[in-house]
Amino acid sequence: MTSAHQAAPAFVRLASHPLRWRLLTELATSDLRVRELAALTGEPQNLVSYHLRLLRDEGFVVATRSSFDGRDSYYHLDVNRCADGLAGTGAALHPALRLAPAPQAPLPVEPVAVLFVCTGNSARSPAAEALLRHHTAGRVAAHSAGTRPRPCLHPHTVRALRDRYGVDLSHKRPTDLNTLTGHRFDYVITLCDKARETCPEFIDQPRRMHWSIPDPAAAGGSGPDGYPAFLRSTADIESRIRCLLPMLVPTVTKENPR
Template sequence: MGDVADPPAFVRLAAHPVRWRLLSELAQSDYRVRELVTLVDQPQNLVSYHLRLLRDGGLVRVTRSTFDGRDSYYHLDLDRCASALAESGTALHPALNPAFRREVTASTPRVAVLFVCTGNSARSPIAEALLRRHTGGAATVTSAGSRPRPELHPHTVEVLREQFGLDVSGHRPRHLDAVTGSTFDRVITLCDKAREVCPDFGHRTRRVHWSIPEPVDRAAFRRTAAEIDTRVRHLLPVLTATDRAATNREENRP
C-alpha cells in the first residue's frame, strides 16, 4: 500500500464534534462567545479554545461589536469554507471537485426576507438590492431601519451602480414600524445595534444576524458591498430550501 497523505486541514478542523457544532451554528448567524457557549452546551474556556483553532485555520473571523465594544461577534468565512471543502474533496478524488454554480432561476426562491440595520441607508438597502438581483425579483425583499436616515447614503447609490450595475437612487429609507404586522420567512439584522431592538415577527420567522460594521468611507462601502454580496450568494440555497419546504407543507395540507 502506498503512502497515505494526512487529512486536509479542513477535515481535521471540522471533524472534532465541538468545532463542527460551532461551525454549524455560525453557518446560521453571527454569535458572541457567551451565546455559543449556550448553544453548544460547553464550558467557555473550551469554546474559546476551539474558536481560536477555527480562526487560526481561516474558517472563522471575528469583529468587534459596534453596540458594545467589550463584545465581539464570530462569523463563518463562507468563501474560505467553500474553497477548503472543495480542496478536501479533490484531495480524496479528482472527481469530487465540485462545480460550484451560483445561478438561481427566476422561479425560486419565492420567500419573503427583511433586512434590518439602524439607518436603512447603507447595509440593509445594499442587501435588499443584491438579493433581489440574485433571485431575479422572485423573492419578496424589504429593508428597514430602527432609526432611518432621511435618504440613502450617496456611497450606497454609487457602489451599487459601479460594482453591480444597480440603480437604487429612488429608494427611500423606511422605519421598522412600516413593516410591523408583515410576515417574513427570514429577518436578517446587519447591525449590532439593530439586533438589540429588532421586534419579534412571530414564531414562523427565522431570525439571523450578520455583524457588519457601518462603512465610513467609499473604500469601506466597496468592501461592505462585496461582503454582503458574498453572504447573499451563500444565502440563496438556504432560501431555496425554505421555499421548497413551504411548498411541500402547502401540498400536504388536507
C-alpha cells in the same frame, strides 16, 4: 512515499471534531457571540473559545468587534474559505473527488419574504435588499428597514451599487421598521449589532439571522476617502447574499397565502 503519509487537510482535520463541527453549523446561519455559542452547544465558554481559535487560525471562522458593545465580538463563518477547504480535501484524497459547482436549485413558486434591518436603513440593509432582488430577478420579496431611519440613503451606497452591480437606488428612501411590524416575513436578518438588540418580534415567528457588518459610514463619512469602505461592505453583503440563496429554496410554503 505516497500521499497516504501526508497529514490530513486542515478542513477535515478541524471539522471532524464534534464540537468544532457544531460551531461551524451554528455559524453557517448567523453571526454569534461566544456566550451564545456556549449556550447553544452546552459547553463551557473557555472550551468554545479554544475551538473557535483553532478555526480562526485556519481562516474558517472570522471575528469582528461588536459595534454595539466593543467588549464583544461576533464570529462569522467564512463560507468561501470553507468551500476551498472542502474542495481541497476531496482533491487531496483522489483527483476524481474534485468538486464541481452544484446546479442552481429553483426558487419556490410562492415568493419567500426577507426583511433586512440595520439602524439607519441608509447603507447596509438597502444594499442587501437590492442585491437579493438583483440575484433573484425579483422572485424573492426583499425588503429593508431601519430602527432609526435616516432621511436618505448614503450617497456612497447609491454609487457602490451602481458602479459595481449596475443597480439603481437613486429613488429609494429609508423605511421605518415600525411600519412593518405587522407584516409577515420568512426571514428577518439584522446587519447591525445595535439593530440586533432592538429589533422587535414579528408575527409568525420568522427565522432570525444576524450578519455583523460594520457601518461603512463610520470609516470616512461622505468624502472620497470613505467610498472604499462602502465597496468592501457591499462586497461582504453580496457574498453573504450568494450564500443565503440556497437556504431560501427549502422554505416550507405557508398554508395561508400572502
